[in-house]
Amino acid sequence: MSATGIEVRAVEKTFTLHGQGGLRLPVLRRVSLTVNAAECVVLTDPSGAGKSTLLRAVYGNYVVQAGHILVHHGDGIVDIVGAEPRLVLEIRRRSVGYVSQFLRVIPRVPTLEVVAEPLQALGVSRTMAVDRARSMLERLRIPERLWALSPVTFSGGEQQRINVARVFVVGYPILLLDEPTAALDAASREVVVELIGEARARGAAVLGAVHDAGVRAAVATRTQALADSEAT
Amino acid sequence: MSDAGERPLLRVRGLTRFYGSRVGCLDIGFDLWPGEVLGLVGESGSGKTTVLDCLSGRRAASAGRAEYAARDGAIVDVLRMAEAPRRRLLRAEWGVVHQNPRDGLRMTVTAGANVGERLMDLGARHYGAIRGQAIDWLDQVEIARDRIDDAPESFSGGMLQRLQIARNLVIRPRLVLMDEPTGSLDVSVQARLLDLLRGLVAELNLSAIVVTHDLAVARLLAHRLVVIKSGEAVETGLTDQVLDDPQHPYTLLLVSSVLHP
Numbered sequence: 311m312s313a314t315g316i317e318v319r320a321v322e323k324t325f326t327l328h329g330q331g332g333l334r335l336p337v338l339r340r341v342s343l344t345v346n347a348a349e350c351v352v353l354t355d356p357s358g359a360g361k362s363t364l365l366r367a368v369y370g371n372y373v374v375q376a377g378h379i380l381v382h383h384g385d386g387i388v389d390i391v392g393a394e395p396r397l398v399l400e401i402r403r404r405s406v407g408y409v410s411q412f413l414r415v416i417p418r419v420p421t422l423e424v425v426a427e428p429l430q431a432l433g434v435s436r437t438m439a440v441d442r443a444r445s446m447l448e449r450l451r452i453p454e455r456l457w458a459l460s461p462v463t464f465s466g467g468e469q470q471r472i473n474v475a476r477v478f479v480v481g482y483p484i485l486l487l488d489e490p491t492a493a494l495d496a497a498s499r500e501v502v503v504e505l506i507g508e509a510r511a512r513g514a515a516v517l518g519a520v521h522d523a524g525v526r527a528a529v530a531t532r533t534q535a536l537a538d539s540e541a542t
Numbered sequence: 543m544s545d546a547g548e549r550p551l552l553r554v555r556g557l558t559r560f561y562g563s564r565v566g567c568l569d570i571g572f573d574l575w576p577g578e579v580l581g582l583v584g585e586s587g588s589g590k591t592t593v594l595d596c597l598s599g600r601r602a603a604s605a606g607r608a609e610y611a612a613r614d615g616a617i618v619d620v621l622r623m624a625e626a627p628r629r630r631l632l633r634a635e636w637g638v639v640h641q642n643p644r645d646g647l648r649m650t651v652t653a654g655a656n657v658g659e660r661l662m663d664l665g666a667r668h669y670g671a672i673r674g675q676a677i678d679w680l681d682q683v684e685i686a687r688d689r690i691d692d693a694p695e696s697f698s699g700g701m702l703q704r705l706q707i708a709r710n711l712v713i714r715p716r717l718v719l720m721d722e723p724t725g726s727l728d729v730s731v732q733a734r735l736l737d738l739l740r741g742l743v744a745e746l747n748l749s750a751i752v753v754t755h756d757l758a759v760a761r762l763l764a765h766r767l768v769v770i771k772s773g774e775a776v777e778t779g780l781t782d783q784v785l786d787d788p789q790h791p792y793t794l795l796l797v798s799s800v801l802h803p
Contacts, residue, residue, distance in 0.1 A: 328791035372787040395780040417733040
């Protein structure tokens with residue numbers, strides 16, 4: 311599977327609500343799907359069907375009860391399910407980028423640093439990391455006067471663009487996108503569509519949840535419903 | 543992976559401490575890898591500070607081992623070492639950051655001496671070089687150079703904590719133990735200190751064990767968490783996974799009890 315970026319095999323995820331009498335909520339029922347290099351697979355299920363849960367599971371943020379999540383990492387294939395925490399961190403540093411719906415950063419760290427940080431963590435020199443962060447922020451139309459400020463107080467749309475910037479600045483071979491354009495105006499949406507296209511062009515495997523029909527049509531090479539991928 | 547043959551900096555197994563018949567901590571085990579920050583989280587009285595105190599030698603462990611891979615390559619059990627060599631080793635290779643900076647500083651000597659004397663402990667004798675390094679470290683922790691000859695008594699809580707960090711890091715420790723490092727500070731000062739700590743940990747490739755009851759601090763500082771309840775580890779894993787998808791009812795309770803402004 312050298313051309314495969316992500317392979318999800320029969321993944322099951324159930325949430326147990328301990329506070330509420332141990333109520334069990336099955337969310338993913340033996341979900342399987344594959345995302346190849348240079349593909350952008352968009353999940354089409356309605357809200358609440360588990361799209362974000364699957365993306366988080368692939369990122370190692372959620373624990374699944376069964377199945378395998380194989381991702382291409384370095385020269386090989388790694389199973390995220392059951393992987394040691396420090397391996398997951400290494401995979402996140404080098405191989406898998408995740409645009410979440412929420413920005414989570416240390417208060418008071420300037421935007422430019424927030425965006426340059428993932429590159430520096432990869433060993434890119436500070437000068438080059440900051441250079442690339444600047445161009446990415448420009449491209450995403452974040453006004454330069456905001457770069458020295460912490461994004462904590464930014465608007466939803468600005469925060470989302472910071473999230474996009476700090477992921478796309480790296481050039482990960484695998485991208486997980488959770489509604490990356492939900493809070494954006496048309497012009498910024500267009501930039502994100504271009505960035506996804508460029509990522510595919512360099513061979514990235516992209517898995518996303520995208521509600522917006524226009525964006526979906528522009529980026530998806532294939533759509534898939536989790537409901538259809540569930541084995542019975 | 544590049545880790546073939548690599549070993550943890552610290553391997554703790556079965557760490558137990560009784561207070562009379564009461565459990566302080568019971569059968570705690572974890573590996574700490576070079577460059578890793580491990581968070582010990584739980585409520586007050588859960589036993590997380592007991593774990594830290596046993597490792598730093600402040601309290602004796604009742605059972606267990608803690609194998610540390612020293613700079614010279616030797617593997618030593620810091621719970622069972624003789625007192626003198628243990629003190630020597632810790633002074634040269636470990637740092638301990640206390641919640642109350644007054645417990646980790648000498649309040650009667652100047653800021654510069656607080657930083658410089660750690661170097662003198664390790665044999666440094668050249669006054670100019672020691673002072674130079676002390677100034678460098680005050681810069682690193684954002685304390686104005688012209689405060690070098692002031693007594694810490696005149697410092698704010700945030701400055702004291704930063705000075706305590708400088709005093710610990712000046713010897714380039716390989717392992718730092720921190721007990722609620724931001725616990726005594728105002729929130730605005732906390733954020734700055736967290737950012738500083740995170741930067742230093744990454745830059746110096748430090749390994750650290752951070753005890754905190756503050757899950758937001760744990761999220762921002764720690765790579766991995768051990769959740770401790772009534773002296774026992776109930777859950778362990780990647781920090782964001784433990785906080786976003788807790789598996790143990792106690793962790794879920796902790797996470798869902800946090801107030802969001």
